[in-house]
Amino acid sequence: MLNIKKTIAVLIAITAGFVALYAAPAMAHGEKSQAAYLRMRTLLWYDVEVSTTKLQVNDELVMTGKFYWFYDWPNNIAKPEVAFLNIGIPGPVFVRKASYINGVSGTNSTRFDIGETYEFKVILKARRAARVHMHALMNVKEAGPLIGPGRWVEVTGDMADFTNEVTTLTGETIDLETYGLVNAVKWHIFWGVIAAAWLLYWIFQGPILIPRYKKVKLLGEDADDMITAGNRLVGVVLLIGTLVVVTWSYFNAYAQYPITIPLQSGQITIPALPDAARGVTAEVVDAKYRVPGRALEFSLKVTNNTDSPIRLGEYTAANIRWMNPEVSQAEPADSHDPVASNGMSYEGGAVFPGETKLLKVTCTDAAWETYRLAKLIYDPDSRFGGLVFFFGEDGSRSIVAIGGPLIPAFI
Numbered sequence: 001m002l003n004i005k006k007t008i009a010v011l012i013a014i015t016a017g018f019v020a021l022y023a024a025p026a027m028a029h030g031e032k033s034q035a036a037y038l039r040m041r042t043l044l045w046y047d048v049e050v051s052t053t054k055l056q057v058n059d060e061l062v063m064t065g066k067f068y069w070f071y072d073w074p075n076n077i078a079k080p081e082v083a084f085l086n087i088g089i090p091g092p093v094f095v096r097k098a099s100y101i102n103g104v105s106g107t108n109s110t111r112f113d114i115g116e117t118y119e120f121k122v123i124l125k126a127r128r129a130a131r132v133h134m135h136a137l138m139n140v141k142e143a144g145p146l147i148g149p150g151r152w153v154e155v156t157g158d159m160a161d162f163t164n165e166v167t168t169l170t171g172e173t174i175d176l177e178t179y180g181l182v183n184a185v186k187w188h189i190f191w192g193v194i195a196a197a198w199l200l201y202w203i204f205q206g207p208i209l210i211p212r213y214k215k216v217k218l219l220g221e222d223a224d225d226m227i228t229a230g231n232r233l234v235g236v237v238l239l240i241g242t243l244v245v246v247t248w249s250y251f252n253a254y255a256q257y258p259i260t261i262p263l264q265s266g267q268i269t270i271p272a273l274p275d276a277a278r279g280v281t282a283e284v285v286d287a288k289y290r291v292p293g294r295a296l297e298f299s300l301k302v303t304n305n306t307d308s309p310i311r312l313g314e315y316t317a318a319n320i321r322w323m324n325p326e327v328s329q330a331e332p333a334d335s336h337d338p339v340a341s342n343g344m345s346y347e348g349g350a351v352f353p354g355e356t357k358l359l360k361v362t363c364t365d366a367a368w369e370t371y372r373l374a375k376l377i378y379d380p381d382s383r384f385g386g387l388v389f390f391f392g393e394d395g396s397r398s399i400v401a402i403g404g405p406l407i408p409a410f411i
């Protein structure tokens with residue numbers, strides 16, 4: 001018997017050893033972990049930029065960009081009835097000073113419309129030194145976080161220099177970093193000591209739990225008789241004392257801060273941006289994913305109702321960009337920015353004003369595998385999504401959401 005236990009223990013130790021051996025340093029934090037259909041068919045982010053990637057404690061950083069709520073929203077994902085825009089950073093490296101959606105303050109939760117585009121701006125202030133991969137992030141109630149593209153940002157300097165001053169509505173200037181901290185610590189210690197004293201009091205009454213339980217269950221004694229008059233007195237004193245302290249602290253706080261307003265928890269609706277398609281329609285006629293070539297191939301029926309000939313310059317999905325360098329160029333912003341600078345090509349040329357044309361598009365890159373998007377073909381509902389960017393000769397840009405069933409090609 002002992003030997004079996006020993007063997008199991010040794011096996012666990014060996015397994016743990018191997019796991020530790022293979023644990024590479026954590027460079028990512030879940031960008032690829034969400035299912036491919038979720039990343040391609042929920043929130044599609046583009047034009048995301050940070051104002052700087054190197055800053056000092058107390059410096060500000062502005063993140064801007066746009067997001068589109070995909071029209072073919074997955075049935076099993078909650079719709080954005082209540083959503084909150086945030087920035088995902090490991091640890092409190094920044095504080096958020098302000099955020100805006102289409103110019104409206106994003107302090108409150110918001111409801112969004114499927115099939116619409118919005119732009120955002122978040123202002124952050126650096127709090128402590130760190131090198132972090134930061135993402136714009138949309139928290140959707142019952143759906144969870146929908147993550148935007150990440151950027152490496154480095155903060156240097158000393159956290160001791162950090163200040164976060166605001167002027168309250170009563171004209172007082174306070175530092176939010178330290179405001180009320182001493183008071184909060186004081187009360188935590190106060191109630192911690194009382195709680196510990198209460199526990200210790202009962203522990204020093206001798207073994208109480210199991211022996212008393214046995215007496216009640218096996219010997220049929222009355223549980224109430226085991227509580228002494230002294231016990232009751234201590235209980236009553238503590239109960240009255242707690243009520244007195246709570247009441248006193250309430251009136252004391254009220255006297256010190258006579259003017260307060262509640263935390264704002266309302267919900268707002270923000271009107272969407274004008275249609276980014278600007279008169280261009282595009283529809284996927286058929287699409288397949290070629291496994292050996294790591295390529296998405298689709299035919300796109302495009303109608304151009306603008307006044308300028310348009311050409312296809314980019315396809316983006318799941319925060320990955322496939323660029324057609326003949327039309328639109330982009331390079332990765334940093335080592336973890338998945339931009340396939342030469343990833344897209346198509347047959348069909350320009351689509352002229354008033355014309356409807358079939359374009360044959362190919363988007364190739366190892367990102368299909370490394371970002372686990374190719375897993376889509378093993379879903380029971382293999383549908384993809386994304387945005388295509390058309391560029392006019394006049395410099396205009398039309399953004400159209402596309403999607404449809406994806407058929408795998410294994411040879």
Ligand SMILES: [Cu+2]
Nearest residue numbers: 029031133150
């Ligand atoms: Cu990241």
